Amino acid sequence: MLWTLLGVMVLLLLLGFPMMIPLIAGPLIIILFFMDGLEPTIMIQQMVEGISSYVLIAVPLFIFAADIMTSGRTSQKLLDFVGAFVGHLRGGYAITTAAACTMFGSISGSTQATVVAIGKPMRERLLKVGYKDSSAIALIINSSDVALLIPPSIGMIIYALVADASVGDLFIAGIGPGVLIFIFFAVYSYIYAKIFNIPLAPKLPWKDRGDVTLKALLPLGFPIIIIGGIYTGQFTPTEAAGVSVLYALILEVFIFRSIKLTEIPNIALSSGIVTAAVFVLVAGGQAFSWVISFARIPGMLTDAVLPADPTALNVLIIVAIFFFIGCMFVDPIVVILILTPIFAPIATAAGVDPIHLGVVIVFQAALGSATPPFGVDIFTASAVFNKSYLDVIRGTPPYIIMLLIISVLVILFEDISLFLLNIF
Amino acid sequence: MQWLGAALIAVWGVVRKGLLFLDSALHSVELFILKWSIIAISVLTFGNVIYRMVTGDSWFFAAELSRLSVIVASFIGISYAARKGRHISMSAFFDLSPRKVKKTLAIIIPFVTAIVLFAVGYYAVLYTHGIYVSGRTTAAIGFPFWLMVVAIPIGCFLGGIQFLRNMWINLVNKEIYLAQDKKDYSEQ
Amino acid sequence: ACGGNDEGNVNEDNNGADNNAGGDEEAADGEAADVEPQQWRFVVEETQGQVQYVYAEEFAELVSEKSDGALEIDVYEFGALGSEVDQVEQLTDGIVEFAIISPGFTGTLVPEGNIFALQFLFTDDQEVNQDILNESEAINEHLAARYEEQGIMPLSFWTEGAMQWTGNSELRTPDDFQGFQMRTQESPLILESYRAYGASPTAMSWGELYTGLQQGAVDGQENPIFFIADANFNEVQDHMTISNHNMYVTMTTVNPDFYNGLDDATRDIIDEATEEMRQRGFDIQEEQNEEFLAQIEDDDENPTEIYELSEDERDAFRELAIPVRDIYRDEEGGEEGEMILDMLEEEIADMSGEDPTETDGDTEENEDEE
Numbered sequence A: 001m002l003w004t005l006l007g008v009m010v011l012l013l014l015l016g017f018p019m020m021i022p023l024i025a026g027p028l029i030i031i032l033f034f035m036d037g038l039e040p041t042i043m044i045q046q047m048v049e050g051i052s053s054y055v056l057i058a059v060p061l062f063i064f065a066a067d068i069m070t071s072g073r074t075s076q077k078l079l080d081f082v083g084a085f086v087g088h089l090r091g092g093y094a095i096t097t098a099a100a101c102t103m104f105g106s107i108s109g110s111t112q113a114t115v116v117a118i119g120k121p122m123r124e125r126l127l128k129v130g131y132k133d134s135s136a137i138a139l140i141i142n143s144s145d146v147a148l149l150i151p152p153s154i155g156m157i158i159y160a161l162v163a164d165a166s167v168g169d170l171f172i173a174g175i176g177p178g179v180l181i182f183i184f185f186a187v188y189s190y191i192y193a194k195i196f197n198i199p200l201a202p203k204l205p206w207k208d209r210g211d212v213t214l215k216a217l218l219p220l221g222f223p224i225i226i227i228g229g230i231y232t233g234q235f236t237p238t239e240a241a242g243v244s245v246l247y248a249l250i251l252e253v254f255i256f257r258s259i260k261l262t263e264i265p266n267i268a269l270s271s272g273i274v275t276a277a278v279f280v281l282v283a284g285g286q287a288f289s290w291v292i293s294f295a296r297i298p299g300m301l302t303d304a305v306l307p308a309d310p311t312a313l314n315v316l317i318i319v320a321i322f323f324f325i326g327c328m329f330v331d332p333i334v335v336i337l338i339l340t341p342i343f344a345p346i347a348t349a350a351g352v353d354p355i356h357l358g359v360v361i362v363f364q365a366a367l368g369s370a371t372p373p374f375g376v377d378i379f380t381a382s383a384v385f386n387k388s389y390l391d392v393i394r395g396t397p398p399y400i401i402m403l404l405i406i407s408v409l410v411i412l413f414e415d416i417s418l419f420l421l422n423i424f
Numbered sequence B: 001m002q003w004l005g006a007a008l009i010a011v012w013g014v015v016r017k018g019l020l021f022l023d024s025a026l027h028s029v030e031l032f033i034l035k036w037s038i039i040a041i042s043v044l045t046f047g048n049v050i051y052r053m054v055t056g057d058s059w060f061f062a063a064e065l066s067r068l069s070v071i072v073a074s075f076i077g078i079s080y081a082a083r084k085g086r087h088i089s090m091s092a093f094f095d096l097s098p099r100k101v102k103k104t105l106a107i108i109i110p111f112v113t114a115i116v117l118f119a120v121g122y123y124a125v126l127y128t129h130g131i132y133v134s135g136r137t138t139a140a141i142g143f144p145f146w147l148m149v150v151a152i153p154i155g156c157f158l159g160g161i162q163f164l165r166n167m168w169i170n171l172v173n174k175e176i177y178l179a180q181d182k183k184d185y186s187e188q
Numbered sequence C: 001a002c003g004g005n006d007e008g009n010v011n012e013d014n015n016g017a018d019n020n021a022g023g024d025e026e027a028a029d030g031e032a033a034d035v036e037p038q039q040w041r042f043v044v045e046e047t048q049g050q051v052q053y054v055y056a057e058e059f060a061e062l063v064s065e066k067s068d069g070a071l072e073i074d075v076y077e078f079g080a081l082g083s084e085v086d087q088v089e090q091l092t093d094g095i096v097e098f099a100i101i102s103p104g105f106t107g108t109l110v111p112e113g114n115i116f117a118l119q120f121l122f123t124d125d126q127e128v129n130q131d132i133l134n135e136s137e138a139i140n141e142h143l144a145a146r147y148e149e150q151g152i153m154p155l156s157f158w159t160e161g162a163m164q165w166t167g168n169s170e171l172r173t174p175d176d177f178q179g180f181q182m183r184t185q186e187s188p189l190i191l192e193s194y195r196a197y198g199a200s201p202t203a204m205s206w207g208e209l210y211t212g213l214q215q216g217a218v219d220g221q222e223n224p225i226f227f228i229a230d231a232n233f234n235e236v237q238d239h240m241t242i243s244n245h246n247m248y249v250t251m252t253t254v255n256p257d258f259y260n261g262l263d264d265a266t267r268d269i270i271d272e273a274t275e276e277m278r279q280r281g282f283d284i285q286e287e288q289n290e291e292f293l294a295q296i297e298d299d300d301e302n303p304t305e306i307y308e309l310s311e312d313e314r315d316a317f318r319e320l321a322i323p324v325r326d327i328y329r330d331e332e333g334g335e336e337g338e339m340i341l342d343m344l345e346e347e348i349a350d351m352s353g354e355d356p357t358e359t360d361g362d363t364e365e366n367e368d369e370e
């Protein structure tokens, strides 16, 4: 039964079916052919259950807020701000890119939004000062991946939903690893610029810096609202997402006047399409999760890949490998939906902190989705920048190696994710 | 017999017009739902925060109406995404396949997808009917729960029909279509 | 191949062998019954180690013993099969045979069951309350019938312990509840009860509650002690009030079609196990609630001030809680509910009005029966 299930799902995925189909067809086949007397209507119940969580409502809201800002000027202000302070350093433009991606990641929940908002304008600046296109694109893809770790993060919301963990805590725990990635990338950018002798940009006078800082103050309010609001008890993560929509509207429509109010429904349409595509997956994922729990499958599978009495480290390593490989092929959300219900119970039994587990999983999702051959980010970048597949992957190896190193660190030292939680 | 053929063609013309009109009406409804559900969720969520900060009380209906919007948008979205070829898929092998294989897949994939959606739609009708009979209501507002889930059978059937059209357009045309409104990247 | 089935067969064989070895002894006692081997599923609303789960496991053991291992019950912890409401539907659809269902999660299906949301309705002696639950005609006949109409057959009603308040400030008088953000389940009567005290009740998802209490998004919550300690709420709350304002009532239920379709011998086994579990259920919750109360008291790292309401202080709340019963009578419970509440009020008065020594006698009698 187990192998039928996985076989059908992998086959449908690889053939290029819409991803909701393997998620729905897998459990449907199990119910129809392996479960005597079980009515398939149970799947519908669980599909409803899957998208009924109040926490999940944060997802369309963060997507909407990011879409509003991507159509407006927020990202431009952030770029000017970071550029004014670090643009003149050795590797300054690359560092600016990494920093701006990290910052925009702290506004938007998704890698794709960050690639579009920061990647598009930064790629032109990078090319102008002499970066090779392949290294510029590699930098952008991998820096944008930080968006999954820095709050808000759609990946974390989905994990929290499946593992019944606190979204607020996960958000905080993602900051450490996210910043660590930025530091690695910044150091690498510095060394790279030194070796390839990338010319320096002029240093901005302090007056101009003050000017751009003032203009960036408003966009910099997002992380304060999201993290600050959640952690002072002003609102829940879902409400924080709602407030960031309101904030984005006020900023772009009334203060920057970059978007007309009449354009908002069309922006909402694009958020609505993405939401629907993601939520159908979440619905199917819950149906899948129910069937494997009901048939007691997690035990069977983990018996096959784990030693009898696994340590926390055993589990984390297996989890990391499975999620990494999974996310190399399939959208991270689907992987989180499928694998979390299988591994979370075993991880908890082995004494892994569920928040740390969430960070490791989301980290692997970020890493896997940037890794050739099939990481989804590569296809996003290929579409956004209109470059061939090979051009997009050529520059990625150094970043993948750095991310692998950081991922080992994150697995070994749970304090990288948990120390901020202990301070708060 | 010629008049019969002519009559059939005329009737088909009328039916076709009617269907196309119905389809464009459905398309508008889908657009409307996708746009306004997102806006509704936003207003309900930040409105509730503001209301609570001012009055100290919460909108008891906010969570349930948001949930309703999310469910309706998600399942009506199946149909819209099918028209536009916007469903998330792992297309790497498809993209790298030779043209003949691609064409075959472009017919088989929407066909099987439609069958799966019709099957799910059928069970969703049974489920919705069961809820309707039970008379279950929602916890906060107390409106009938079947209204919460009726978007699922509707969305699955409409989605299934759109996928059949995606198959049809690949059967009658030489080019490869990812959806009726979207040709394969290699042919754009 | 289906791994699950293979495994199942092996287990069955093993169990059969084991039980045959010890079976002669039991047969000699005349207790073992000859029944068809069957495998059932039992889903609970709590996770491993918590009261409902322990109850279900012991129930499963009893049934297995009484049937010489022929009747196997697989216990599913909360989360495996969806939400509490999903579990109810799975019971009525026969996907699971047994479930522990709390009336709080079926309020929209059986509004009469919201009677258990009324605060200060029962006594503050939990043993008396359990006796009422065991013997009340209002509950075991009239209310149970409402559940059966919805495909849920209650075998027994039992308490998981008295509900207590925790807060980031003292909760001793209704004044303390003015403007207090109280997290409750999403049930109109519970919300009304706290509004009656002057609080602002809000619903918040379970996953966010710890952080919500820590950061002050909500000020307090209500639960039995074992639940409070298991979720570590005492770490983020400074005060706990032993308010006994209500008790957490739950039901052991079966799918009626399944139950009525069983042969007499099999059904007798279930009934016996249910009866034996009445006292065990009470003991399990009492042990856990006492143990966890001690743990909260002894936790010096996260000190919690524990205060027990006096009878006078309880009366101040009771006075405000009694008018909420009219909302149940007029709106929530309907005609049937009104009748049930009237009858239950009488039964409670009868049983708590008795001489305390007699009440004790009743309890001992119950124990003797087992």
Ligand code: NA
Residues within 6 Å of the ligand: A104, A105, A106, A107, A108, A109, A110, A146, A147, A148, A149, A150, A151, A152, A153, A154
């Ligand atoms: Na982010």
Ligand code: NA
Residues within 6 Å of the ligand: C233, C234, C235, C236, C237, C238, C239, C302, C303, C304, C305
């Ligand atoms: Na405390």
